[in-house]
Amino acid sequence: MxxxxxxxxxxxxxxxxxxxxxxxxxxxxxxxxxxxxxxxxxxxxxxxxxxxxxxxxxxxxxxxxxxxxxxxxxxxxxxxxxxxxxxxxxxxxxxxxxxxxxxxxxxxxxxxxxxxxxxxxxxxxxxxxxxxxxNPLERDFKKRFTAKVGQHIKIINADEIECFYSENKGTYAATIDGRNYLLDTTLDNLESDLEPKVFFRVSRKHYVNVNHIKDIISYTNSRLKIVLNRFKEQEVIVSRERVRDFKLWLE
Known part of the structure; x- marks a missing residue:
């Protein structure tokens, strides 16, 4: 073969x-x-x-x-x-x-x-x-997400989300006000919902919103560290395999 x-x-x-x-x-x-x-x-x-x-x-x-x-x-x-x-x-x-x-x-x-x-x-x-x-087909990507907060349903606008991240088998949206909301979905399922010009999957654990990136720092093993405006719960690291595509996406 x-x-x-x-x-x-x-x-x-x-x-x-x-x-x-x-x-x-x-x-x-x-x-x-x-x-x-x-x-x-x-x-x-x-x-x-x-x-x-x-x-x-x-x-x-x-x-x-x-x-x-x-x-x-x-x-x-x-x-x-x-x-x-x-x-x-x-x-x-x-x-x-x-x-x-x-x-x-x-x-x-x-x-x-x-x-x-x-x-x-x-x-x-x-x-x-x-x-x-x-020339990707024109389509409407999700502009809003919902999360259950107690007995209430919280509406979250996509442009208010700094990043999506996974933790303990859950998927969360981290917002510009420093809150983290548990979503009823997975990072894999989000791929078809997110505007690719705005959101990029930098690793298996994180999607980031380009509009909320505060700093990008060189990191060990040819990786990059992303600093977001408010999100502090986890380090956001661009995996080595995705660094090149991430740089192209930024441009």
């Missing part, structure tokens, strides 16, 4: 290769840019499976397929929000959100193996997916 990893962050590519090795994949090939990938596809037999990062250092990976007709199965590795990734589901494409979880990788790999065993081909409409990611 021939596997190709296209990922511009070399540490992330090496980690993915190591995880695939644990699943029995021997010697996956690693490429790191659009230009390098196009040249490789012209000169080599195409692989059975591609793990494809969307945003590469020299452009979107979709540009590869504008130059080369590829019939390999593809699993995307990306930091794009869940709403944009609905296009992948419609096209029967699997995807992994960064940082890649071991169990999710194993499940995606098994899904590919099942498709390959049944000789099913994935039909990819790259033009439609590219349009959705580059």
């Amino acid at each position: 021939k596997v190709l990893i296209i990922e511009d962050e070399k540490p992330a590519a090496r980690r993915l290769a190591r995880l695939l090795g644990e699943l029995g994949v021997v010697g996956p090939i690693m490429l790191h840019s659009v230009e390098e990938s196009i040249a490789w596809f012209h000169d080599n037999e195409h692989p059975d499976l591609i793990f494809l990062d969307i945003q590469l250092s020299d452009g979107l990976s979709f540009e590869i397929f504008e130059e080369v007709e590829v019939h390999s199965a593809i699993i995307f590795t990306t930091a794009y929000d869940e709403y944009a990734l609905q296009a992948f589901k419609l096209n029967s494409i699997d995807y992994l959100l960064k940082p890649i979880d071991d169990e999710e990788l194993e499940a995606a790999f098994k899904q590919y193996q099942n498709l390959a065993t049944n000789d099913k081909k994935l039909t990819l409409d790259f033009d439609d997916i590219k349009k959705l990611l580059v």
Whole structure:
């Protein structure tokens, strides 16, 4: 079985290769840019499976397929929000959100193996997916959330929320008045509700509102620490795997 990893962050590519090795994949090939990938596809037999990062250092990976007709199965590795990734589901494409979880990788790999065993081909409409990611569809994101406070229902405006965070299996909204409200949802479920230009998931535990960031500080292990205006209950750390995407989001 021939596997190709296209990922511009070399540490992330090496980690993915190591995880695939644990699943029995021997010697996956690693490429790191659009230009390098196009040249490789012209000169080599195409692989059975591609793990494809969307945003590469020299452009979107979709540009590869504008130059080369590829019939390999593809699993995307990306930091794009869940709403944009609905296009992948419609096209029967699997995807992994960064940082890649071991169990999710194993499940995606098994899904590919099942498709390959049944000789099913994935039909990819790259033009439609590219349009959705580059120019996201207009939609209304949630402007208000509710939380139960005693016998009352509290209405919380999204622009008043500094961050969403998880603690003791609960999900909370931390507001500009220093209050923390328990919500009947999860951080994963919030992904399709939040305006991606305003909220960013910096780690498995935190979503932050760009309008309430007071300071950003370099932190250990190439991470970043975010200081919000009022929220003090937890340290808000941008995980190393998300630092690059976070910086791009800020711009």
